[in-house]
Amino acid sequence: MTSLVRGRPATVKDVARHAGVSASTVSNVLHGRSSVADEIRARVEAAIADVGYVPSAAGRLLRSGTSEVIQLALPDIRSPYYSALAHTVIQRARDLGMTVVIEETDGAVEQEQRVASSHPHRGVGGTLICPMSLTSDDLAELRPELPTVLLGEHTQGDAFDQVFIDSRAAARDVAAHLVGRGRRRFAFVGTERGEGTGPGALRLAGVRDVLRAEGLDLPDAAVLGTPDFGRETGISVGEGLPVGEDGFDAVVCATDELAVGVLHALARRGVDVPRDVAVTGWDDAPESRFVTPSLTTVAHDLDDLAAAALGFVTARRADPARRPGRHVSPHRLVVRDSTRAV
Amino acid sequence: MTSLVRGRPATVKDVARHAGVSASTVSNVLHGRSSVADEIRARVEAAIADVGYVPSAAGRLLRSGTSEVIQLALPDIRSPYYSALAHTVIQRARDLGMTVVIEETDGAVEQEQRVASSHPHRGVGGTLICPMSLTSDDLAELRPELPTVLLGEHTQGDAFDQVFIDSRAAARDVAAHLVGRGRRRFAFVGTERGEGTGPGALRLAGVRDVLRAEGLDLPDAAVLGTPDFGRETGISVGEGLPVGEDGFDAVVCATDELAVGVLHALARRGVDVPRDVAVTGWDDAPESRFVTPSLTTVAHDLDDLAAAALGFVTARRADPARRPGRHVSPHRLVVRDSTRAV
Numbered sequence: 001m002t003s004l005v006r007g008r009p010a011t012v013k014d015v016a017r018h019a020g021v022s023a024s025t026v027s028n029v030l031h032g033r034s035s036v037a038d039e040i041r042a043r044v045e046a047a048i049a050d051v052g053y054v055p056s057a058a059g060r061l062l063r064s065g066t067s068e069v070i071q072l073a074l075p076d077i078r079s080p081y082y083s084a085l086a087h088t089v090i091q092r093a094r095d096l097g098m099t100v101v102i103e104e105t106d107g108a109v110e111q112e113q114r115v116a117s118s119h120p121h122r123g124v125g126g127t128l129i130c131p132m133s134l135t136s137d138d139l140a141e142l143r144p145e146l147p148t149v150l151l152g153e154h155t156q157g158d159a160f161d162q163v164f165i166d167s168r169a170a171a172r173d174v175a176a177h178l179v180g181r182g183r184r185r186f187a188f189v190g191t192e193r194g195e196g197t198g199p200g201a202l203r204l205a206g207v208r209d210v211l212r213a214e215g216l217d218l219p220d221a222a223v224l225g226t227p228d229f230g231r232e233t234g235i236s237v238g239e240g241l242p243v244g245e246d247g248f249d250a251v252v253c254a255t256d257e258l259a260v261g262v263l264h265a266l267a268r269r270g271v272d273v274p275r276d277v278a279v280t281g282w283d284d285a286p287e288s289r290f291v292t293p294s295l296t297t298v299a300h301d302l303d304d305l306a307a308a309a310l311g312f313v314t315a316r317r318a319d320p321a322r323r324p325g326r327h328v329s330p331h332r333l334v335v336r337d338s339t340r341a342v
Numbered sequence: 343m344t345s346l347v348r349g350r351p352a353t354v355k356d357v358a359r360h361a362g363v364s365a366s367t368v369s370n371v372l373h374g375r376s377s378v379a380d381e382i383r384a385r386v387e388a389a390i391a392d393v394g395y396v397p398s399a400a401g402r403l404l405r406s407g408t409s410e411v412i413q414l415a416l417p418d419i420r421s422p423y424y425s426a427l428a429h430t431v432i433q434r435a436r437d438l439g440m441t442v443v444i445e446e447t448d449g450a451v452e453q454e455q456r457v458a459s460s461h462p463h464r465g466v467g468g469t470l471i472c473p474m475s476l477t478s479d480d481l482a483e484l485r486p487e488l489p490t491v492l493l494g495e496h497t498q499g500d501a502f503d504q505v506f507i508d509s510r511a512a513a514r515d516v517a518a519h520l521v522g523r524g525r526r527r528f529a530f531v532g533t534e535r536g537e538g539t540g541p542g543a544l545r546l547a548g549v550r551d552v553l554r555a556e557g558l559d560l561p562d563a564a565v566l567g568t569p570d571f572g573r574e575t576g577i578s579v580g581e582g583l584p585v586g587e588d589g590f591d592a593v594v595c596a597t598d599e600l601a602v603g604v605l606h607a608l609a610r611r612g613v614d615v616p617r618d619v620a621v622t623g624w625d626d627a628p629e630s631r632f633v634t635p636s637l638t639t640v641a642h643d644l645d646d647l648a649a650a651a652l653g654f655v656t657a658r659r660a661d662p663a664r665r666p667g668r669h670v671s672p673h674r675l676v677v678r679d680s681t682r683a684v
Contacts, residue, residue, distance in 0.1 A: 011452055012451075012452050012455065013451065013452070022480070022483065023451055023452070023455065023480070024455065024480045024483035024484050025483070027455045027459055027484060028483070028484070035485070069411075069443065076429065077419065077425050077428050077429045077432065078422075078425050078426050078429045078628065080420075080422075083419050083420050083425040084420050086419050086444065087418065087419045087420045087446065090419065090444055090445075090446050091446065094446075099443050099445065100443065100444060101411065101441050101442065101443050101444075102428065102432055102442055102443075102444050103432075103441065104429065104432050104433065104436075109354070109355065109365055110353055110354050110355070110365070113354065113365065113366065113369045117369055134366075138364070138365070138366045141364070141366040141367070141370070142366055142369060142370070143377070231628065231629075231631070231632045235632070260629070260632050261632060263634075264632045264633075264634055267634045268634075286420065286573065287573075287602070287629045289573070290573045290577070290602050290603060290606045290633075291606075291632075291633065291634075292605075292606055292609040292610075292633075292634060
């Protein structure tokens with residue numbers, strides 16, 4: 001049981017204040033370092049008891065050297081969605097006494113093979129991978145030596161534990177919101193390379209579901225494939241996009257980064273968002289709240305996603321023959337100014 | 343020597359195409375997996391020779407299981423600057439056959455002590471830490487067991503290898519640019535907690551250097567301390583900031599995130615940037631190019647910074663008694679629309 005100082009668990013700082021020593025000295029005592037004078041050590045130990053300080057389980061694991069490593073493989077840590085995902089996995093893993101190695105794959109098949117088929121050092125206990133190029137069959141052929149969990153919708157199959165959101169349902173939420181705000185002339189920005197079974201394709205399918213039910217058209221010319229999902233690409237798209245009375249009145253982007261680029265290009269052209277055209281993104285990246293206008297987007301529940309992924313690693317280690325599981329993580333439409341009623 | 347396919351090094355994909363097999367099969371051969379039929383293996387090996395494929399040094403190290411781990415400790419991976427730093431460290435480390443564990447400290451003294459004083463698992467060969475709370479003396483008292491490099495200007499001392507930019511000089515560049523554009527009434531946003539020896543204080547000092555030389559004033563009321571350096575805080579500041587004819591005509595922010603928040607709040611108020619007031623950030627975060635108006639900022643040379651930091655780790659392992667080094671990494675003012683001449 002953790003004692004409380006003013007309603008919160010006691011910390012090293014509380015111990016230090018109580019003992020009249022520095023936090024570093026407390027840390028030295030906790031780590032059993034020999035440099036601490038006996039008198040100081042006794043004083044610190046008394047203070048630990050007095051304030052009821054309990055080292056965290058994670059801290060104990062770390063000090064005992066038994067902490068485990070989880071490998072998280074993603075395309076690029078600089079992408080706001082992936083850095084938010086990494087943050088949540090790191091936090092959740094720390095709660096479990098684990099640390100996280102980040103591997104960047106750039107979405108390239110060779111890098112994805114590398115992380116899926118090798119464990120980079122001793123002590124790695126599992127791999128979470130966001131594949132962009134490898135299919136589930138490719139991965140199965142690689143036979144990863146470690147418990148491996150697929151994150152995201154890029155690979156559907158039944159050989160691995162998987163965690164993802166229902167992208168098609170989320171896209172239906174986006175489209176229904178826009179139709180409800182009177183939008184009729186849709187464009188869709190951002191479909192991936194390859195056979196089109198990834199999130200871009202799923203998101204497009206969800207938009208089509210709604211438009212079809214409303215008797216609205218989404219001609220091929222309104223579906224803009226992009227070489228990547230970044231801001232620069234969004235700018236290129238936004239520079240040429242016909243919008244307003246003679247063009248589109250709603251632009252659904254497959255990522256926030258694309259949408260931020262589109263908004264930037266439209267602002268330079270003097271287009272008023274949302275009056276002339278509504279714009280939506282995907283991922284609820286932090287900047288989606290701070291661009292002007294703020295961006296309507298799809299939010300993930302990263303805590304749920306990270307907990308499910310790490311849970312799959314633990315379960316598979318307990319039972320390697322376990323049937324692969326699928327966890328559909330919740331999503332939520334976040335409505336902001338870029339789709340305001342006009 | 344690496345052979346070339348159409349002017350670039352041959353890849354696993356080239357081998358696969360040449361052998362008429364999947365990339366996964368090539369990978370299985372490279373990893374010595376027994377599942378590959380002898381005939382296929384022979385065909386792949388012939389293709390490897392034909393296209394001149396050479397597995398990278400990093401790949402060989404990884405497969406041999408001897409790869410090393412570098413611990414990178416930073417406040418929050420979601421911050422654009424830290425995710426860009428992590429990206430560069432991961433890329434550079436991979437070139438050296440190393441992988442990177444990310445530890446988040448939230449800038450809290452206990453977390454910083456934790457990562458500085460323990461190595462979380464076997465195989466960790468060094469620590470790069472961006473301290474926010476611990477001083478250099480605190481760190482010295484912790485006596486890290488691993489080669490430890492301090493990144494950033496938060497702790498100045500001579501007990502550790504350090505890599506940082508000259509924040510004061512960079513701030514002089516920012517202020518001189520603004521004065522050159524006719525700005526006279528400066529505000530400075532973002533100074534840190536504590537004794538004020540960190541980057542916020544150094545950046546403020548650089549601005550003061552220039553203003554003093556120009557005979558301009560920076561009254562205490564124009565220096566806005568902030569509880570953190572994030573976008574929400576920037577919005578709070580921007581909502582109340584007196585700007586324009588009766589207020590400030592230049593706002594120097596200690597981070598891009600603060601500046602992005604300030605820009606957002608000013609846009610909502612109908613303030614025209616840069617006509618009514620110029621705004622600058624710091625770090626050249628990707629979003630600084632995509633906000634409206636795009637943001638003038640200070641860019642780091644992250645490749646230089648990461649290479650220097652990893653170089654210090656390597657050098658210290660070769661010679662643990664080595665005198666600690668200091669590497670000043672270059673910076674560069676990036677001028678964009680938020681300080682355009684008006």
